[in-house]
Amino acid sequence: MSALRRLLLALYQGHRRAPGQALLMLLGLSLSVAVVVAIDVSINSAQSAFADARRALSGAATHQIISDADPVPQSLLAELRKQGLRRSAPVIDLEAIHAADGRRLRLFGIDPMSELQMRPWLSGDAGNTDIESPGFRQLIGDVDGALIAAGMARQLGLAAGSTLNVRVDGHDLAFVVRGLMADEALPEAARDWIILDLAAAQRALGSNGYSRIDLQIDQVTAESIARTLPAGLRLLATTEQDTQLASMSRAFEINLKALSLLAMLVGLFVVFQTLSFLTLRRGAMIGLWRALGVGRRLLAALLLAEAALTGLIAALIGMALGILLGRLLLLGIDGTYAELYGRGASGGLSISPWLLAKAAGLSMLGALFAVTLPLLDMLRLSTLSALGRARSSALEDNPQTRRVRGLALPALLLFALGVALLKLGPENLSNAFVALFICLIAALGLVPWLAYGVLLGLERVLGQARVLPQWLLAGSRRGLGRTGIALAALSLAIATVIGMSSMIHSFRSAVSQWIDRSLQADVYVSARGRGALPPDLIETAAALPGVRQLSQTRRSQRMLDSGPIDVVGLSLPIEARDGFDWIAADPDMVWQQFAAGE
Known part of the structure; x- marks a missing residue:
């Protein structure tokens, strides 16, 4: 038996005699790696799913025309077409609530002929995407027809010919399911869409405009359009909008990653302490090996290789545990994304080789770092000192x-x-x-x-x-x-x-x-979605017996260069002003200006 094999066997027998220390090292390091992997995998999966959802919405569009307040007018599309911009697709894109179970869906009104270049999978015959539908193009002129994914239909208990009842912006709408689309032919993010003709969506909502106009244009054309847009309309690059929206979740993701690094730090402390005791316990054995002629370099290489192997085994265990934990953590992250973006980013786990390599590297480097100091202390000792180290160290x-x-x-x-x-x-x-x-x-x-x-x-x-x-x-x-x-x-x-x-x-x-x-009021009445309460309802509520005060709130969202912000208009009684804390202003002066409309 070679000398190296004898040394390896001695290390193995040492672990067999005291398995608790090896298990403690593996447990501490693998749990730390599991937390890092779980957080990284869940964040990466949520980001990937959200990016897929954004790509499904934007398609091949490079820019979008949106409105700060009212819908984008139809006349603008006609003007763009006159300028030769054929690669333009008007869209009505709104959140819908399923009447039966409150599930969030997406109402997507399209012009099928405009979608040939923008979202080919929405163009009907292209790609043969439907399994029971007469085709997207046949939706043209259908005042109440819609297409949905087959998987969503099964979940909602619907079939071709069934009626789908939803609520959109305060409107109760009913659509007839004209056909079902194969799930595998749709992007995952589009499998909860209600797809209908643009004109039908406008009639159902009582609107003549669009949610946005998607454009496929170059930068020079974009600059030209931006200069000529009417007031209240904005041209945004889809990449710019994605960056702005992603910045909303950056702080949340940084917090999670900081927590994972903290867990890794605790794990490294555990490994360092365990390896310190293990190296001390092996003092006599190391001294004996050196007395038999084993050099410092061979001993160092052997013990460092042992630490690296420990780190690798812990990494493999931690990866498996981390993937399981990541599935659970993804549910919570999906809820946070739903609050930030109005819809979740749910999907399968996205596990990249880079994330796994990062986890393995952290685990192995951490184990090597943890063993370095105690190993150096032991190798610096003379052979006689090392032989007596385990007996005398507690008294020195x-x-x-x-x-x-x-x-x-x-x-x-x-x-x-x-x-x-x-x-x-x-x-x-x-x-x-x-x-x-x-x-x-x-x-x-x-x-x-x-x-x-x-x-x-x-x-x-x-x-x-x-x-x-x-x-x-x-x-x-x-x-x-x-x-x-x-x-x-x-x-x-x-x-x-x-x-x-x-x-x-x-x-x-x-x-x-x-x-x-x-929340100082006793009763709150609100419209679903972005709809407004009818004026006669407000007047009726104010005239009811027992109503002492009434306040009104109107909310809207605007997209700025720094990202989306909420704009809130208020009509408040004096008693409701106590609900506001002013950080750097004179409250009396602010309320005087507020009452004066300044």
Whole structure:
């Protein structure tokens, strides 16, 4: 048997005699990798599904004409066609609520002839996309016909010829299902659409305009159109709009990724501590090997390879667990996307090789980093010192303990760097997280040093106390080189729990206070979607006995260069003004200007 094989066998037998330490390493590292993989996979899947939904909506369009308030007028499309812009498709795109179960659907009114170049899968015969329908083109002139996906029809209990009842912008609408489209012929994001003729959608909604006009044009043409658009209309590049919408979820995603890195940090502390004890326990064995002629380089390569293999096994376990956790986490992320964008980004998990390679790299590099310091300490010892290391280390002022005492100044300097970055750096979330992580790592470096000072102080206070307490305190102080990292990891875990609990409690308290201040009315009446309440209903409600005050609210959304914003118009009684907190203004002056319409 070769020398290398004997060394490997000795390492294996060591793990068999004490399997708990190996399992602890694998558990700590694999759980950390699982959190990283779950968060990365779920975020990537949600982003991919949302991008697919945006591509299904936009099709081949490079630009869109949208309105800040009223629908885009039909006359604009006629003018564009006169200018030779044939690659233009008018669209009515609204959220619909299924009357029976409240499910969110999408009403999509199209001009089938215009969709040949924009969304070919909506052009009827192109691609042979239907299984029971007479074709998209035959919807032209059909005042109440619609096409839906076969899968959605099964879920809603519908078939060709059934009536589909929905509510759109306060309108109760009924459409006859003229045909069912094969799910595999549709983009996944389009499988909850109600597709109907543009004119039929206009008649059903009582509108003569469009939600938008999709264009397939070059940049020069886009600049020319933008200069001639009437007031209230805007030309947006589809890529620009995607960027603006994606920025809304960026802070949410950064928070999740920061949480995953925090979990990884805790896992590395666990691995570092376990490997430190394992290396210490192997001190006599390493000394024996060196006495038999095994060189430092071979020992280092062997133990580093063991750590890398541990990291690889933990990565594989963590990937499997992370994918399972990612499926659960995707449900919560999908709900957040639905709140941000008005619809979810649900779909299957999107697992890229890059994400898996990243997880494997983090796990292996983390294990190698964790084993480096204890391994260097052991290899620096002479052969005789290594042979006696396991017996005497608990009584010596060992290198690890001396390193703990030397952590104070570097940790304080690192903490000062984090504070300076937080105060003087750019004001964005990424910089804040970097600064906080620097401060956190610095604080963790101070934990063993503070513990050393506390234990030393207790020894001096107890003075000539009984031998057993003195012995316990002295042993704990001298062993901080090994237990200090575990103490720091425990402090980090406790701090994380306390911090997240306090953050959640503060958020709930703030929301509760906001609800108490803002929702002061006894009854609220609203229209579904973007519809408005009829004026006669408002007058009738104001005249009802028992109605003391009545306030009115009108909401609309506008797309700015920085992204979408909500514009709210209010008609408030004086009592309702208490629901507003002004950050940097004189409330009396603001309300005077508000009452004057300024």
